[in-house]
Amino acid sequence: MHRVAALAMVVAACSARAASNTADLEAIYHARADSARMRFTPADVRFMTGMIGHHRQALDMAALVPRNGASSSIETLAARIINAQQDEIATLEQWLRERDQPLPAGHEHAHMPGMLTPAQMAELAAARGAAFDRLFLRYMIQHHRGAVAMVHELFGTDGAAQDEVVFKLASDIQVDQITEIARMELMLEEMP
């Protein structure tokens, strides 16, 4: 009986201490997250803002796919691009919001590498069927190469990409889009 009581007390003491410890650790977690948000450079903001506009154009291109008689393999590719880039836009926007940076409105992106000109966009919108498939691949490869170039520019800037989210997102965009470029080049070659 005594033994049971003593044991219960020890358990109570331990759990009380554990609770206060995790509460302390949680406070540290939030404090660190807050201070980590203060460490960024104009180059990081430029990259994160620019990539939103860049991704939005990829979504505009992908949105043409169901309307323009694309093949099923292009439909799958576009579905993947939409899924990936929508999620990345959410990450980019969250990063900017948490740092009190303005979100880009609309499509402020004409000057970024790989962007389609209005004429190219119109050409793509007007294409149909197999011609659309080919043009979509060519322009998406151009667009992806531009995103990779933006990552390289970011990484070549003093002080940039020290932030964990920026480094990870930029690295992921780089490897994902290089991988997708290779896939699209194969698709282009295998088109009958």
Add this chain to the structure above:
Amino acid sequence: MLAYPRLVPVVLLAAAACSSSQTSSAGSSPSPARSSSGDPRVGLKPGLFDAGEGVWNLRVVSKTPPPEAFVGVTNSDLAFKGQYAFQGNYNGIQVWDISNPSRPTTVITHVCPASQSDVSVYRNLMFVSGEGFGGRLDCGTGGVQEAVSPHRLRGIRIFDITDIRNPQYIANVQTCRGSHTHSVLVHPGDTSSVYIYVSGSAPVRPAEELSGCSALAPSEDPNSALFRIEVIKVPLAHPEQAAIVSSPRIFQDLVEAPSHGLAPEDRKALETARAGGAFIVELGGQERVLPDRMIRPMLDSLARARGATTPTAADSAALRDSLKVMVARRIADRGPGPRPGPTQCHDITLYPAIGLAGGACEGYGLLLDISDPVNPRRIDAVSDSNFAYWHSATFNNDGTKILFTDEWGGGGQPKCRPSDPREWGANAIFTIENRDMRFRSYYKLPAPQTPNENCVAHNGSLLPIPGRDIMVQGWYQGGISVFDWTNADRPVEIAFFDRGPVDSTRMRSGGSWSVYWYNGVMVSSEIARGLDIFELVPSAHISQNEIDAAKTVRLEYLNAQGQPQFVWPATFALARAYVDQLERSNALPAARIASLRQELAAAERASGDQRRTALTTLADGLGSQAQARRLVDALRELAKS
């Protein structure tokens, strides 16, 4: 390439404070049955250290928050040696003593920032990967601000951990792309050195920072850092002399789209289409059905050319012939010379016991021959239009199967929502036949997760359950999933653990980076919450005897990317496990199973010659029944012991 033999040992931060008391050790609460209507992983309460939990067929042995120095900083991969677990963190390495798995204690919190701090151990050495821009040669926490700096470390750090509480930083091997991950190859024929295969996925450093680094295409610069991996040789007597000894271009001439071929359903669909008279061409080594919308205009124009309005069978036949010509012309048009394959691997799993490695390399899964450790050779390659990014590999114990993961979204994105396809961000399972990989099926975490939980296939390891291929795997905030892929066509989940999101209002990174079986328990590195340890509990899918047999396999150390081959000592638990499996698969009648168990128990009670005779009689009685082969072998081994 550059070694810095005389680095000052870094200041070490030992957070000894009450680490054991922080561990919350869960009691042996029964695992709730998994209801068919609602998965318990759906709708879990959010929280950092107090999230709701869904558990099935597992027991949570302990949950230990990170040391203060690492709170809020990403925990990464794990390695093991003796009673110690080494947990990487973007701020350094945490060493835990897990000799009592219900109360892991801090041995040392070693601050030395680098992402991702992928960690391995071998004897007295610890290897740590650095890829991010903030890693410093002096382990300082200030980062490196300049785009070109003599203070930056991107590559492999080497520590001497002879005194585990006082790691000595003895060398660096800098690489052009840094080290995202690495794999330690302990080659059976080489006792004087180990080899490290380095995979780096970040952009190439400028030559001004590390001389010789070039990001040009290999056709423009034969010394390009792209399209290769690095092999570092570490002389065990002089680890400070570790250096790159080769940069194998294992992607060379990866020219064709080595598609893994069609899934059984696709093959069926193709044959149905063929029987229905569909137009089929071979492109990139694979047969494809040409869609109607492509065929119809061609048929119409053939009909028009002869003045008719409707195409006939003759037009179809003519089109079939001309399609062959069109395809041949396209192939001829492609021109000479190899096209570039992947520029690097994400991770390589070495399986030295069978001389093979699985390389997960951008758009490809590779099978490598590693019998010559310095010169790995590609022997097969597969690709898959459902795979975004080939991330890691695990062999089954026999080396007859390989499983690749697809880290779609890079691990920071929520790819397990109900709307995300089951084939994307999943595992792909292949059988290995004559060193060729054949696709069999996908496995993805079966429970949907919220948009605020990063979730995709990630790191795991095989469990030493004898006679079956069972694996535990981390899915970030999707939790951990234990699944059986003995039947390569039908992988099935048999246990899981999951928490609610770190934050239900926004995406906060968390979840299981990796979970590995090590000496009887499953240890998980939780990105935000620290270290979790689990135990299997018996269920309809797995018996106590199978768990007991798994626990007889003891490893001295484990780096999951240098996969060990499990060998089961001869025990009665092993024999009983095989009997359980014969019962589960209905291989023998119930009465025979019951008598086998009785005779086995009797043999266990006996000793010496009597036991030997009983076991031999049992084995002889089973004779040549194919399904009982493993049991017979186990009985004969037991008789010898």
